[in-house]
Amino acid sequence: MPQTFYLAKVLFLFCIVLISSVGQCGSLKSYLVTTEDFFDLFPAEKVLSDQFSARIGSPSSSISISQSRPVRIALVLSLPVEDMANGLFIYSLKRRLQELRIDFHLDLIPTERLADFKLNGNVNGIVPDFIVFDQLSPAVLPLIERLLKRRFPKVIFRNLVMPVKSWLNHSPLLYAGVDENKSMERLASYLARQVPDGAMIDALTSSEDAFAKLRCDRFFDELHKRGMNVRHSLHIDNTVAAAKNAADELIRQLSPPYFIFGCTGQLSQGIVEAIKHHSGTLVTTNSWGKGRIEIKWLEQGYTSVIVLPMNDHVAIAVAEAIKNELSFDPVPKIYISRTSLLTQDMDSESAHLMFQQAYPYASSLWSKE
């Protein structure tokens, strides 16, 4: 007891220092402007965004201007290059760019090369025109801010739809992403409907990705709003193995949950693994629409719901934004792609169709497999 007491006091002081140094409250949310607020502040952006969305949905029209040289695009990857998400994105992007008849040169900057880029400002000796970030982490924040200040190269975010407050004067070209809040809301309302009374929901959270955390917090809040509560909420590392272990633990409880919420894709995968292991349980989980395999999971009953973002649309949005920028057309600040919810009562045909719709280009990748 006295030890913990002493520790608590130390922590307390530490916290004071931390918090006082921060000044404002320490949540990320306070630094971001919610999409609704942004559209309230800039109503014209809403219009632009809607128009842009319409363009995304329609087939591509090639670029009208002529390029003197190929446009250089750099992609900053936080996940490993081999990651499916990256691959899907890059493929879609390339396809769309080609369709738009844009001469481009795509460079990939994985994390290990990022420091190099930071120093030199170029990748392979070429200074890119556009740079696409897929994550907002403290590590890249200074770089981003530098680039934004310089206004060159132009910055595009592909997983962020909430503009940063401090960057409102030096806005990046495009925030493209998925509407997480709405998807979580839908998920929560589905679950609230689906989950029978007395059933428990457990959750696996990870603190690696701040945005994932936001998403999950939103899910929990929505659930809470609907009068349901998460029973056990395990905070683990963002790996499949840890998720599998944690899920395994949860399933083996006396009263197994009806549903286990996995915060990120990894966690969902781990949970599925765990559910596979326990073949007799009725526990389901959600998945994040990362691959077609999830349809199988849905068929097999491992997942009860797939949160399917129109990820390809994000890539298309990026390509279209580049095209607009090159031809001096206006580019909206935010592009939000829809999320659809795939449930168990959907047949595989329609699920496939949905996937097709979500990944118009990338689906060809899967077909190759």
Added chain:
Amino acid sequence: MTRISLKKLFFSRLLMLCIVFAIITTGGMYLYQQEQLKVSAHEALQERLERVQQRFVSYLDRAEFEISYLSLQMQLGNPDKGEELDRLFAQHDILFFGGLDFFIIQHSDGRLLADPRSRLYTGAKVTELIRGSLTHAWAVVNTQDGATFFVYKKRLDRANATSLGSLYGFVSLNNNLTLASELLDSADADNIVIRDQKKNILLDESTPEFILYPEQTHVKAKLKIPVRGVDYRVELTDTKKVTKNVISNVAILCCASFAFFFVVYVIFRALAQRTIFNQLDRLPYYNGDPMSTFTEFQAIISRINVSQAEYSALDRRFQLLLESTHCAIIFCDELAGIESMNKEAKQIFPEYENSKTIFDFTPLDCHQPIQKALKGELWVCFPMDMPAIDTMYEWQLIPFFNESSYRGIVMIGKDVTHEKRLSWQLEQLQPALAINRPQLDVDILLDELMHLSSHYEYGEYDIRFWLTAILGTFNDIRWEPEDVVESLPFGELIEQECSYIENLFTEPNGLDVEIDCPLAHACTEGYWNRDMCNLIRLFILMAADSKKDTKKVSFRFNANRLQISLNDGALARPLYQWMTRKLTEAMRGDVRTSRYKTLSVSVPVNAKDVECQPLPKDLTLAVVNLGTESERVIREITSRLNIKLIDFESAESFVKLQRRVESDIHVLFLGHHSDEEEGKSLIEVLQVQHDRTDLPVVTIGKQPLQSSKSLVLYPHLKGMLFDYNVFRVIEASLFKSPINPLHLEHSQIREEEWYLVGGSRVAQAVWQTELEKQNVFSHWVATIEDVEALLMYRDKTSIILLEEADVAVLKGLCKKYAQNNWMTIVRQRNLPKSVMLSEMHSPYTDEKIGRLIARLKKINE
């Protein structure tokens, strides 16, 4: 009309304007100042709104920190069930004034643990409270009982372990004094109100001064706090303390603005003075080209110039006139100083340069007329002789009012040398020239003729008389009289003229003009020419024509002048006046009319006083049968001549009474009446009586139509009687021996003389004839009263009354003269006893009368 100075008016207006502006400025500035203060207060308050926000946010931060701390406590401490609250509440120094009002812990198994403080704030159920909360964000909760909370949810996650649950922290809005006072403090205002969307007051806090002061600044704004779903408005109110130094403020403003406007006034005044008024002051003295002055003055200057040009043109014309008239003109001011002289005047008076007034260079006898003219008398003229330049000037002085309203005179002198010379020459060369004699003014003559023809009272003879007289006179006047060689006494002249006129005059009454010429004057001798005669004639004619009762022409000699005056000569007709005037002028005399209408003429004469031989003393003049008028005149004359006058009414009376006269009658004036019937005039009687023909008798009156031979022997005075001719005639008569009536008496005594009284002439004639036959002398008297005169000196006589007589008188006479025989032939009443009656009727025959006479004679014996 009071005189207003434009400058003063302008400056006073300016001053007033400046004062008004100063006041307005003060007021405006004060108001502006107040407004500015209000605005700045407002802005300050607006700024402080920001602070409110910050304070609110920091409050929420504090609350959030507390939540974090508490959650940490929970996460790390891992308290046992039931001990959590104790654990948490042990940190009371944090919890005291931290920020959270209360908290609720929800375990992962759903168990809710509420802070007991929550009951103090609301009675709502915990689940309700935590329903709308958001993870890691503030949200608002409104309970049923009107409480408003901000809720913050924090997940109590543990690494590699299940999460404990969530911690909900609550911040109350309603009764949060800490929050309210902090907010108010940060705002530095007097009142803060936070309202929600529906304008309900969530928080209301004020300082004690809030209600005291009325003036309030109010700001409203949206409250931007990091709470989801909140659209609050905050209102700040700040009271303005009434500044004690309002008055000093106003005073300062006042002073400043007045000072400023005073400076403006001074500057403007100086500017106006310099640019405008100095120019205006110089304007009257500006005599240049109107084009080279200010445009505003051009009109005035050109007008002045035009006036000046006109004036100088007029002056030039005037000067031209002055020089070109052939007169000497001198203008003088009120002090007789010379203003201007024309060339001719300068030539006349070369010494004008040294003199100040005209008195200096004009001769002395001119000064009086000049003074008279200066006093204002019009038409003063005087001649001036200038022997130095051999000219004569006729000066005319005219007073006038000059430009300074004083009386000046202008002297205009005409060179009359030539005229005078010519007229002198004319006079000397041809004295008899008709130019010297009066020329008849035809109008006057015509007037006279008209008068004569139109007046009906004139008979034809009158007219003829007048015409003859006038024309004769005029004719004589017209021609220069010849020189007279012999001198005559003046009286002679008068007599001549009188007789001339009397001759012409046909009236039996005579001219009836009184000649007033004392003897001494009448005796003056001189060489009287025709003019003198005509003058006298003229006066007498005027007198004769006069309507006055007493017409008197007087002649007097004074020094060397003769003065003739007629007492109403001024009323004579124009012709006479003209003739008189002209004649007098010809004779170099002057005519004057006095106030009493007396016309008098004064002519210079060359006469010598001749002493008249005085008459011897004790002369007696008897006057017989003269008219009343003549008798009166004679009486006056005789009194002047110192002669005793005895007056007999008629010849008979004279005869009868001549015995009564004691002295000799030196002269006898016998009057003549043309209506005498019978011949034997007194003269003849006297001649018979005295038995001589050289009686000193003078007949007076007009020549009778039947002239008897006897009369021509004696001098005749006709016409007017006056001193001189009477004197003359008396003088002449003195050469004859006087009539001695006593002598007569002695020489011839009639024995009997009977008197006849009354009766007609016929009777008288008959009786006298009869008595004569009887050799009785009879004397007839008209009335009984006349008899007394006769009876006075007689002893005894007989008186026969031929008619009725006054009884009383008769009685008296009878008594008085009882010795006489009184008889009457007419029966009448109350006859006195002494009167005998012998009645006789006409016709009286010789017999009857003879018988009476015989009877009387018997009585007498």
